[in-house]
Amino acid sequence: MKIISFKVLREYYELEPKSETAIREWYKKAEKANWNNFSDVKKTFNSVDSVGNMRYVFDIKGNDYRIVAKVFFRIKSLYIRFVGTHKEYDKIKNIDKI
Numbered sequence: 001m002k003i004i005s006f007k008v009l010r011e012y013y014e015l016e017p018k019s020e021t022a023i024r025e026w027y028k029k030a031e032k033a034n035w036n037n038f039s040d041v042k043k044t045f046n047s048v049d050s051v052g053n054m055r056y057v058f059d060i061k062g063n064d065y066r067i068v069a070k071v072f073f074r075i076k077s078l079y080i081r082f083v084g085t086h087k088e089y090d091k092i093k094n095i096d097k098i
Contacts, residue, residue: 001033002077009067012083022061023083036073052096055081057089068098 009027013020026045035041038056041048047059051068058067066089068082081098082089092098
């Protein structure tokens with residue numbers, strides 16, 4: 001999958017260094033993936049949830065962090081919409097619109 005954009009992830013883990021290893025591991029797995037549907041995503045990341053409107057929530061580092069991404073299966077791309085702590089994620093209203 002093509003991930004847009006690693007810069008968002010890097011900027012986050014530079015502010016939150018404890019997240020770096022887990023975010024880099026997630027990135028490597030997602031980048032190597034060739035997903036065609038949600039079932040394929042689940043095979044790579046068992047804890048992923050679909051929240052509608054092409055948005056998927058990934059639990060990172062034992063659910064300490066979350067990544068919300070919009071996944072475009074047809075063009076094999078993933079667009080990062082949010083990265084943050086579980087607590088920050090819980091404050092988001094209308095997750096399917098970010």
